[in-house]
Amino acid sequence: MRIDRTHRAWLIASLIVLGLATGTYVVYAASSPAGPSGGSAIGLTFGIAGSLCMIFAGLLAARKKVPVWRLGRAQTWMRGHLWLGLLSLPLILFHGGFRFGGPLTSVLMVLLIVVVASGIFGALLQHYMPPLMTTRIPMETIFEQIDRVRAQLLAEADGIVEAACGPLNSQSAAPAAGSRSSVATATIATTDTLPLCNFYSRDMRPFLQQQRAQVAALSNPAKADGIFEGLRTLLPVALHATVKNLEDICEEERQLRRQIRYHHWLHGWLMLHVPLSLALLLLGCAHAIMALRY
Amino acid sequence: MARAKLTTKNLAQRIDLEYFKHSHPFRRLRFILSVTLPALALLWLVGYALARNDRIYSGGRMSASHAVLTARCNACHVEQAGIFGAKASDQGCGSCHNAPLHHANQIFTPTCAACHAEHRGHPRLAVTADVSCTQCHANLHTSGAATHFTSGITRFVGGHPEFAASRPGSVDPGTIKLNHAIHLKHNLRGPNGPVQLDCDDCHRTAKPESRWRFGSSTTQVEPVVQNAIPPSMDPERAYMSPVTYAKHCALCHGLQFDARFQEGVPHDTPEVIHAFLVQKFQQYIPNHPADLHATAPNRNLPQQPIPPAVRVLTEQQWVTLRVAESEELMWRKTCAQCHALTFAANAPLPIVAKSNITQRWFQHAVFNHDTHKLLKCVECHSGATTSQETADVLLPGIATCEKCHRGGRGAAESRCFECHTYHDWKQEKRVKGMFTLSASLRNN
Numbered sequence: 001m002r003i004d005r006t007h008r009a010w011l012i013a014s015l016i017v018l019g020l021a022t023g024t025y026v027v028y029a030a031s032s033p034a035g036p037s038g039g040s041a042i043g044l045t046f047g048i049a050g051s052l053c054m055i056f057a058g059l060l061a062a063r064k065k066v067p068v069w070r071l072g073r074a075q076t077w078m079r080g081h082l083w084l085g086l087l088s089l090p091l092i093l094f095h096g097g098f099r100f101g102g103p104l105t106s107v108l109m110v111l112l113i114v115v116v117a118s119g120i121f122g123a124l125l126q127h128y129m130p131p132l133m134t135t136r137i138p139m140e141t142i143f144e145q146i147d148r149v150r151a152q153l154l155a156e157a158d159g160i161v162e163a164a165c166g167p168l169n170s171q172s173a174a175p176a177a178g179s180r181s182s183v184a185t186a187t188i189a190t191t192d193t194l195p196l197c198n199f200y201s202r203d204m205r206p207f208l209q210q211q212r213a214q215v216a217a218l219s220n221p222a223k224a225d226g227i228f229e230g231l232r233t234l235l236p237v238a239l240h241a242t243v244k245n246l247e248d249i250c251e252e253e254r255q256l257r258r259q260i261r262y263h264h265w266l267h268g269w270l271m272l273h274v275p276l277s278l279a280l281l282l283l284g285c286a287h288a289i290m291a292l293r294y
Numbered sequence: 295m296a297r298a299k300l301t302t303k304n305l306a307q308r309i310d311l312e313y314f315k316h317s318h319p320f321r322r323l324r325f326i327l328s329v330t331l332p333a334l335a336l337l338w339l340v341g342y343a344l345a346r347n348d349r350i351y352s353g354g355r356m357s358a359s360h361a362v363l364t365a366r367c368n369a370c371h372v373e374q375a376g377i378f379g380a381k382a383s384d385q386g387c388g389s390c391h392n393a394p395l396h397h398a399n400q401i402f403t404p405t406c407a408a409c410h411a412e413h414r415g416h417p418r419l420a421v422t423a424d425v426s427c428t429q430c431h432a433n434l435h436t437s438g439a440a441t442h443f444t445s446g447i448t449r450f451v452g453g454h455p456e457f458a459a460s461r462p463g464s465v466d467p468g469t470i471k472l473n474h475a476i477h478l479k480h481n482l483r484g485p486n487g488p489v490q491l492d493c494d495d496c497h498r499t500a501k502p503e504s505r506w507r508f509g510s511s512t513t514q515v516e517p518v519v520q521n522a523i524p525p526s527m528d529p530e531r532a533y534m535s536p537v538t539y540a541k542h543c544a545l546c547h548g549l550q551f552d553a554r555f556q557e558g559v560p561h562d563t564p565e566v567i568h569a570f571l572v573q574k575f576q577q578y579i580p581n582h583p584a585d586l587h588a589t590a591p592n593r594n595l596p597q598q599p600i601p602p603a604v605r606v607l608t609e610q611q612w613v614t615l616r617v618a619e620s621e622e623l624m625w626r627k628t629c630a631q632c633h634a635l636t637f638a639a640n641a642p643l644p645i646v647a648k649s650n651i652t653q654r655w656f657q658h659a660v661f662n663h664d665t666h667k668l669l670k671c672v673e674c675h676s677g678a679t680t681s682q683e684t685a686d687v688l689l690p691g692i693a694t695c696e697k698c699h700r701g702g703r704g705a706a707e708s709r710c711f712e713c714h715t716y717h718d719w720k721q722e723k724r725v726k727g728m729f730t731l732s733a734s735l736r737n738n
Contacts, residue, residue, distance in 0.1 A: 033404065033426035034411035038353075039381075101413065102352030139300070144318040145309050152308055160297065245297040263320075271324055275331035282332045286339050290351040293380050294371050 001078050003127050010083040025094040036097030043095055050091030057085035058281050089116045111280040118273040129266050139255045143263045146256050154208045157249045164242045165197040195234040218250050355415035382407055389728055394721035399436035427710040450708040451700050456692050459655045465685040469634045469647040474681040485545045493671040496542045499663050500530035508545040531664035551620040564643040571620050575613040586612050659713040
């Protein structure tokens with residue numbers, strides 16, 4: 001979600017709440033003989049407010065499970081998640097008087113800080129990366145389908161090369177007779193197609209198959225341009241269209257790789273954010289219950 | 295073979311429309327982590343619960359003096375209303391401590407925990423915030439008659455009145471005639487020649503014990519160290535010992551009363567001195583009968599009969615005469631040099647004013663000379679070198695203290711607790727211990 005003008009109301013409301021909470025805390029801390037304490041009336045109020053913010057932020061996951069329920073717009077939930085989740089940190093710090101306390105509360109504080117920090121990191125990524133992806137990955141596809149698309153690209157590339165050079169398992173041999181592709185390439189001398197066959201089998205196919213040892217050159221757009229330009233000089237003009245097709249497939253493969261990388265950045269932080277949030281809520285409940293006792 | 299044109303339709307056809315029904319490893323890993331981490335957290339809680347150990351719910355590290363109770367929550371958190379009522383209460387504190395009230399007329403009594411914040415890891419619980427005191431003393435009201443204490447104290451630096459003893463018009467109530475300036479002069483006449491007195495020739499704390507330069511011989515006992523305790527724990531290092539004649543004055547200010555005797559009169563009341571003189575002369579004269587032949591001074595007074603050149607006195611007459619002479623010397627010169635004596639009509643002996651030497655100036659605050667021993671005395675008691683009157687109060691004013699005790703980093707402590715105590719420890723009652731070592735150390 002981009003943090004744009006539509007967040008202004010949330011930003012202002014959050015700043016007002018933060019300002020009021022800070023003012024209250026300063027007065028409270030200055031007037032408390034034993035210093036600020038989570039067990040005092042004001043400390044408890046901060047704790048409850050912070051916990052409610054965390055619970056609301058946590059409910060976003062539940063809200064996503066029931067997208068068809070009329071529970072408000074998803075964007076509103078997301079904005080609430082962002083701003084209330086962010087607000088929960090100062091409120092909880094005010095609750096604890098900026099002390100980490102004992103073992104459980106220390107764990108809670110660390111969890112909260114990591115969750116909020118990862119959330120801020122995620123929000124920044126979500127703000128800056130989508131436009132970048134639109135620009136740099138025009139062939140973006142569904143992340144879960146990338147492997148399937150890659151397989152299709154490999155098959156497509158195999159088909160293109162087979163059409164030009166014959167069956168891939170006999171690259172140096174003459175093209176198989178009878179097939180349409182072999183007819184199309186039958187007029188081209190075998191020696192002419194040899195550089196293409198060699199390039200494909202040695203460099204491009206391993207690249208498409210994600211064999212890491214072979215990916216360095218073609219995964220770099222500039223180097224790839226040079227490789228394909230060199231290949232064109234070795235091949236007759238009739239095969240240049242084939243080279244262009246292979247070049248396009250390589251570019252698409254590079255974009256898919258980039259998409260995977262971006263996706264890991266864009267969603268990888270959730271590996272930390274979500275599990276720790278759940279642990280935080282669970283331990284927070286235990287803290288609240290035991291705080292009633294002590 | 296030409297590549298198919300990449301239209302939206304073509305691209306869409308690449309996608310398996312059922313893809314969302316299959317879990318992707320990325321999502322699967324997130325799910326596993328989302329289950330595992332909370333489960334681990336739950337296990338942590340359950341583990342401690344099964345061990346019946348509530349330590350993880352502690353609000354923080356205990357203070358040094360309560361560290362032994364770290365695993366014994368119920369020592370302070372006394373259950374009052376079932377499982378959800380175990381707040382730390384004054385009742386819990388009272389099982390070990392008897393902390394008397396601050397003042398009988400106070401209108402507000404805070405709970406123990408309101409001032410002594412536990413679970414903060416403080417080395418000393420007595421270290422309290424100023425607001426503990428200023429919540430009342432910033433605008434002091436009492437339940438009884440109007441208080442004579444300053445009612446608007448907000449902090450030490452800039453919010454504390456001048457010390458009562460150092461306010462304008464304050465005088466030392468002592469009656470001993472002492473001129474500090476003369477006593478600190480160079481080449482003062484000492485018992486064995488010129489001396490230069492130093493402050494600690496008269497003003498010292500009780501510990502460490504050491505010989506006094508100008509005490510009488512009977513007070514010059516070599517100090518013996520017994521039950522030595524660390525200086526920081528020794529209350530006898532805090533205040534100056536009272537100045538006494540025997541320890542501080544005797545060697546220079548002798549009480550000789552007659553050339554026939556080496557010893558002086560006891561430093562005591564006129565009655566005791568009188569009895570001493572009578573006894574001394576009565577013991578003397580039987581052994582020295584020649585002294586009964588009194589030779590009159592060679593003087594002719596107008597309209598007075600010429601006395602015989604030599605008179606023979608009875609022992610009683612002689613004693614009376616000598617006692618009268620000695621007392622005259624004492625009352626008019628020796629004693630009067632330091633003491634204020636009044637002579638009532640028809641009274642045979644003078645009345646000596648009580649010395650009224652103030653033993654402790656700050657009745658509502660504590661001070662420790664030992665911790666300030668790195669300073670020269672006159673750094674704080676600057677008036678001592680020039681003071682000529684007993685009435686001069688030579689205590690430092692608050693401004694002197696504020697030079698160091700100004701708060702903030704790099705300065706000495708300036709919070710209320712540094713000088714004041716809340717509890718009136720004179721009222722403290724004995725508390726019987728309730729814990730056993732084995733129980734206290736269990737679970738630690």
